[in-house]
Structure formats: structure tokens, C-alpha cells
Amino acid sequence: MFTTNQMRAAPVRVSAKRAARNFARAIVANSGNANACTGARGLRDAERMCAITAEALSTAAISDRRTSRPMVRDRRYKISAEDVLVCSTGRIGISMPMENVKRGIKTCARLVASSSESAQATANAIMTSDTHRKEIAVEFKIGKSVVRIGGVCKGAGMIEPKMTATGALHATMLAFITSDAAIAPPLFKRSLRIAVGQSFNCISVDGDMSTNDAVIALANGAAQNAKITSGSSESFRDFQRALNFVTLALAKMIVRDGEGATRFVTLRVNGARSSRDAEAVARAIAKSALTKTSWHGGDPNWGRILCAIGYSTAAVDESRVSIGYSSPNQSKIVFGFRRGKPSGASILQLARIVSGPEFDIHISLDTDSAGTTFYTSDLTEDYVSFNKGDMSDPESLGG
Numbered sequence: 001m002f003t004t005n006q007m008r009a010a011p012v013r014v015s016a017k018r019a020a021r022n023f024a025r026a027i028v029a030n031s032g033n034a035n036a037c038t039g040a041r042g043l044r045d046a047e048r049m050c051a052i053t054a055e056a057l058s059t060a061a062i063s064d065r066r067t068s069r070p071m072v073r074d075r076r077y078k079i080s081a082e083d084v085l086v087c088s089t090g091r092i093g094i095s096m097p098m099e100n101v102k103r104g105i106k107t108c109a110r111l112v113a114s115s116s117e118s119a120q121a122t123a124n125a126i127m128t129s130d131t132h133r134k135e136i137a138v139e140f141k142i143g144k145s146v147v148r149i150g151g152v153c154k155g156a157g158m159i160e161p162k163m164t165a166t167g168a169l170h171a172t173m174l175a176f177i178t179s180d181a182a183i184a185p186p187l188f189k190r191s192l193r194i195a196v197g198q199s200f201n202c203i204s205v206d207g208d209m210s211t212n213d214a215v216i217a218l219a220n221g222a223a224q225n226a227k228i229t230s231g232s233s234e235s236f237r238d239f240q241r242a243l244n245f246v247t248l249a250l251a252k253m254i255v256r257d258g259e260g261a262t263r264f265v266t267l268r269v270n271g272a273r274s275s276r277d278a279e280a281v282a283r284a285i286a287k288s289a290l291t292k293t294s295w296h297g298g299d300p301n302w303g304r305i306l307c308a309i310g311y312s313t314a315a316v317d318e319s320r321v322s323i324g325y326s327s328p329n330q331s332k333i334v335f336g337f338r339r340g341k342p343s344g345a346s347i348l349q350l351a352r353i354v355s356g357p358e359f360d361i362h363i364s365l366d367t368d369s370a371g372t373t374f375y376t377s378d379l380t381e382d383y384v385s386f387n388k389g390d391m392s393d394p395e396s397l398g399g
Helices: 010-019 039-059 098-109 116-125 185-197 234-256 275-287 289-296 302-311 347-354 381-387
Strands: 026-033 084-091 134-142 145-154 174-179 214-219 264-272 322-326 334-338 358-364 370-377
Touching: 010 039, 010 084, 010 214, 026 039, 026 098, 026 174, 039 084, 039 098, 084 174, 084 214, 116 134, 116 145, 134 234, 145 234, 174 234, 185 214, 185 234, 234 264, 234 370, 264 275, 275 289, 275 302, 275 358, 275 370, 289 302, 302 322, 302 334, 302 358, 322 347, 334 347
Parallel strands: 026 084, 174 214, 264 358
Antiparallel strands: 134 145, 145 174, 264 370, 322 334, 322 358
């Protein structure tokens, strides 16, 4: 799944084309340079990164750290450049320092291992403005076979992904997910699309969609479960639940680590005419600088929320709209605005909820039955300070 930004970066263009084959064996990623808006050279550099990676992995003596047994190196382990996907994150408009990149890839190829330490090193390596690594792994059963899904991601700023299968520090959302499940490629792709649709595509930190957003998932079948070949099977449903859990957990980590963020906000929209309307309302609220700054001050300010609902593309009727607040996942909702008019609830009662590090906002449109859940954060002085640039520090400017 890749960004729908029309200025999508060279690595996104290269990887999206290769991912259409439904086959990949390796991912190479770099942090510090987005390789975006770099023209034909950027495309050549992205393709060269894939070729260097394929060669390095095909020739390196890779050992399993748990057993110290070297991997058998024969034709079965020959990786083609076409089998490698590439991702980049960092500053925009700067060409890749390919000699440094080549040295780095060759060094990393010798470090590849199936261990928690290796996964942690990967999560650390892709960070830009993140304050900590983001990772998760789960185990579950398909039939009698134990199956695993693990994932790492990065992202803190320039976060409002909207990805499809084709489609100061600069931040980007990258997520890499691996599984040992045996699953038919079309079903794996379908499962990822479903999971991303209710996780990474339902978050916003600052409303900026990156040029480089990507979620890539690989499965190798090593669990030796009965291969998942039917989308209506119990095994597919079990796999989907596990993948949903992994992607949503990673997506929430990104919002909680948003640049300068101090509050995690869950928007629960219901009663919309369509899923598209529900999403439009949620995005309008999540992207509003006025709503986000009011949350930072502990101000519920449902008036600003109503304003955002009104300029969204959703069909709404003011006389039917309600806005309420609750602590995270709590059934007790305190409404500030109820069916088109102020509820009379104490502003201090609402403010006590909004002053917490996490809270939910409930938006009822009462026009039909569609809904969505969306995750966002407040907007703070620290976000501005981090992103504004400084004339006295040329390194902070541009890109």
C-alpha cells in the first residue's frame, strides 16, 4: 500500500510497480533522505538500491543467531533486483549519496537475522523525528499451526496517510509487516487492504500526506499451516483479526508519538449517510488547527468541531447533530451539543475530560447508520518549534 500523493517519491514509484507482481523477498529502507522530487536520477538511485541489496543478500553468509547455522547458499537463495522493494524517509529534494548507501547496504546485509534484536535494530534505523521505536508481534493459531505476524513502523510528523495498492526533518509513515503464514497472494493483499483501511488510513497528526508513505507486508509460509485460499474461511478470518490488531496498534503508536503531541484523541463518528461522509467529518475535525489547539489547552470547544463538520463534504443537518465527550472507551458520554442546540452541560465538566492525556469525542449525525473511528492528536507549541526552521541554522531550512 502506497501514498496517493501526486508528488510520490522515487522509491514509492519503483516499489508500487514491483508490488503489483504480488511477489517480493526483501525490503531496503533508508532514513534521512526521502529521495523525493529528485527527477530521473532519483528513480535510478532507487532502482540501484534494489540491485545493490539483491547482490548483497545473495552473496553474504547469513547466519541464524539462534542456531549459528549458516543459510545454505545456492540458486534457491539468489535474489533478483526485481524481488526487492525500496523505501526512503527524510528530507525532500536532495539526491541520494549512493556511495554511502552502498556501503550501508553491504554492512546491513551481513547483519540480517531472525531475532528480536534484529527487529529492534530495524525499528530504530528507520526513525526520523520519532522519539522511540515502534514494534509489535503476535502469535495465533490457524488450525493446529502456530502463526506469527510482526511489524515495525515509523512516523511522528507529516502524518495523514491515504494509501492504496497503487498508488525541518521531514517525517513519513513507513510500516513493514512480516508473517510466516501460508496465504494465497490475492487474499494476503486483500487482507492488508482491509487492515490498512481501518488503521493507518484512519490517523492524522498534522494533516500532511507524505510523498513517501508505504505499508509493505511479506509472508513466507514457513508456519506450514494449511494454506489460506478462501476469503470466507475461518482461517482467513483468524488471520484478518490478527493483522487488524497489528496494524491498528502500530497506527496508534504513530499518533501517540506525534511531533509535540500531548493528547491522544479518538473520534467516533456515527449516523452518517455513507462511510465516505463519516470519514469526511472525521478528517475535517482531525485536520482543523483550531480544534487541535483547543484540545491542547484542555478546551472542549464543540463550536470549532461543528464548524469543521459544516465545511466537510458530508451531508449534515445541524438540527440532528450531537457532540459528546468521554474518557477512553467509556460508555458514559457527556454531551456539549445535543440535536442542534447546546446541551447545558457544564463547560468545566467537559474540560475535565478533555484535559486528560486521552479522550474520545462522539459525533452523531443522525442521518443514517454509517460510521468510522479516527485517531488524532492535539497541536502544540512544540510542533511549531520543531517544524518552523531557523535562519541562523541553515541545516534546518528547506527540504
